[in-house]
Amino acid sequence: MAAAAKKTLAVWKFSSCDGCQLSLLDLEDELLTLAARLEIAQFLEASSATVAGPYDVSLVEGSITTPHDAERIRAVRACSRALITIGACATAGGIQALRNFADVEEFTRAVYASPDYISTLATSTPISAHVPVDFELNGCPINKRQLLEVINAYLNARRPRVRAHSVCVECKRRGTVCVMVAHGTPCLGPVTHAGCGAICPAYDRGCYGCFGPKETPNPASLDHWSGLEDRDLVRVYRTYNAAAGPFRNASEAHE
Amino acid sequence: MDGVHVIERNDFDALLDALTRRGYAIVGPTVRDQAIVYDEIASSADLPAGWTDEQEAGHYRLRRREDEALFGYAVGPHSWKQYQLPAEVKLWRARVDQDGGLSNVTEPPRESPRYAFLGARSCELHAVGILDRVLLGGSHPDPADAGRTKDLFIVAVQCGEAGGTCFCVSMKTGPVAERGFDLALTEVLEEHRHYFVVEVGSERGADVLADVPHGEAVEEDRTAAGAVHARTASQMGRELDVTEIKELLYRNYDHPRWEEVAERCLTCGNCTMVCPTCFCTTVEDVTDLAGEHVERHQRWDSCFTVDYSGIHDGAVRGSAKSRYRQWMTHKLATWHDQFGTSGCVGCGRCITWCPVGIDLTEEAAAIRESEEGPK
Known part of the structure; x- marks a missing residue:
């Protein structure tokens, strides 16, 4: 393929732990092929050398938690033809969206010696709350095979094989015995977006909901059946995807 | 081929050896992850000796039996x-x-291995037959699907226990397998004797049996097996009145019960995944990164996913109500029009493995009662 046809890729970080963007470097077997198809123009975790925009595709990690970031994401959108958000922070606000249920000023007073220096927003919000997003990839962290699939689909102008059904479908496809029905282990699988490959139930644990709400989730029915106390149900839904609509509603229903 | 025979427990491994010598990969029940699942079996040591299952809506527990029965359970998640x-x-x-x-x-x-299914129950033989009709009937059968069951050897086991969610008697699919097997075993446990009463269903079955130490069944053996069959038939955990059920469901497309079940339904798809006859798949195309090769894959899908009824501009069955109604009506009613039988064999898996215990026998009964009054 001619070099002129190479599309440019940029990777951007907002409020996040960097784990999702590192999934790109984790693609050890495919990285060279990927670099042959894409010019990695901006990826500070990999190289301090950058190429000026605009970019064909931007991967955005992290949520918006500061006024500065709320401005910066607009600049990223403006210089990106396609914008793909990766991970629970960018798609749902992340673990830091726990602040949405609390008083952020109180936190800053407790944590920082000089809270006046801290300029932060009262909420952590997903990228889609600020700019249009072309595709959202769920997960805390994202699954690197799914990241590769999204990039692959983009390069080949086809729909990504990223399904929004339950984790249960993944459990059943791999033959895992249901930990909820057979062991009585609380599990968020029936309300959680597929994508991880149903790892936890394969290791005898319930799903923690790392990939956020599935399509048409029904937490109220699951919660009613679970027998868990309200206090526990609030905690179950307040993790990496606490601010994702259906999970937020579920936790608030038990407060 | 006629006649009823007996294999003693101590000679049981000779049956597995006879199958292995003939090149079969034996698949049967084994304990894994606190459940009885199907996997490859090397010897009777792999079988769930002394285990049974306790089943209710949304509930399954492996329990210890007081004896060493090899097949003393109902059916598992697989x-x-x-x-x-x-x-x-x-x-x-x-x-x-x-x-x-x-x-x-x-x-x-x-190409699949030549499988021998060990421990298939009567409802499961019906399910294998129904799924074969779906995959191989019609105008576009996939020859690869035919290959998987072409040389299948079936060692059926007549159920010695009915599970809490079983209703094969209602569906007329069990508990006693009458055909569709090469050999059928009834496991009998007495105080000082553990043996299998063996029926032969095919010449291949007779050929295998000839390689296994066995004797002719005497009157007491037949009586003991008959008692096992009768006991199981009397233990059904569920029942389903199938009288004109197709017409019943067709008449009640707008019944308020569909809204009620939709409030409980998780649309997770578990019922369809564990159902032995649910056959819905999707095809997905993949490319390599370089864009030089493409592949098409077929994967299990479910009518409970949004994409399954997705067309341009959204899903035809967007609501949980429409998806549950589609599934249950297909299973119990439209399947008759499409394939000439019910799609349900009464195995109870959809009831047991529903994470919130939705029970299609209860749903069908509720609709019927609204017309006819409580039974």
Whole structure:
């Protein structure tokens, strides 16, 4: 393929732990092929050398938690033809969206010696709350095979094989015995977006909901059946995807 | 082929050896992850000796038996479907040409081992037959699907225990397998004797039996087996009145009960995944990064996913109500019009493995009662 046809890729970080963007470097077997198809123009975790925009595709990690970031994401959108958000922070606000249920000023007073220096927003919000997003990839962290699939689909102008059904479908496809029905282990699988490959139930644990709400989730029915106390149900839904609509509603229903 | 025979427990491994010598990969029940699942079996040591299952809506627990029965359980979360219609199959691979066309289209060999199913229950034999009709009937059968069950050897086991969610008696699919097997075993446990009463269903079955130490069944053996069958038939955990059920469901397309069940339904798809006859798949196309090759894969899908009824501009069955109604009505009613039988064999898996215990026998009964009054 001619070099002129190479599309440019940029990777951007907002409020996040960097784990999702590192999934790109984790693609050890495919990285060279990927670099042959894409010019990695901006990826500070990999190289301090950058190429000026605009970019064909931007991967955005992290949520918006500061006024500065709320401005910066607009600049990223403006210089990106396609914008793909990766991970629970960018798609749902992340673990830091726990602040949405609390008083952020109180936190800053407790944590920082000089809270006046801290300029932060009262909420952590997903990228889609600020700019249009072309595709959202769920997960805390994202699954690197799914990241590769999204990039692959983009390069080949086809729909990504990223399904929004339950984790249960993944459990059943791999033959895992249901930990909820057979062991009585609380599990968020029936309300959680597929994508991880149903790892936890394969290791005898319930799903923690790392990939956020599935399509048409029904937490109220699951919660009613679970027998868990309200206090526990609030905690179950307040993790990496606490601010994702259906999970937020579920936790608030038990407060 | 006629006659009823007896294999003593101590000679049981000779049956497995006879199958192995004939080149069969034996698949049967084994304990894994606190459940009885299907996997490859090397000897009777792999079987769930002394285990049984306790089943209710949304509830399954492995329990210890007081004896060492090899087949003293109902049915587990797996079904033979995983061998008839694997969860993911690569259909073809092709090269992408410069002009975007495809060349070198190759179908990978899809040869399965020659399977011997050990421990298949009567409801499961019905399910295998129903799924075969779905996959191999009609105008576009997939020859690869036929290959998977062509040389199948079936060692059926007549149920010695009915589970809490079983209703094969209602569906007239059990508990006693009358055909569709090469050998059928009834396990009998007495105080000082553990043996199997064996019925032969085919010449292949007779050939295998000839390699296994066995005797002719005497009157007491037949009586003991008959008592097992009668006891199981009397233990059904559920029942379903199938009288004109197709007409009943067709008449009640707008019944308020569908709204009620939709409030409980998680649309997670578990019922369809564990159902031994649910056959819905999707095809997904994948490319390599370089864009030089494409592949098409077939994977298990479910009518409970949004994408399954997705067309341009959204899903035809967007609501949980429409998806549950579609599934249950297909299983119990439209299946008759489409394939000539019910799609339900009364195995109870959809009831047991629903994470919130939705019970299709209860749903059907509620609709019937609204017309006819409580039974």
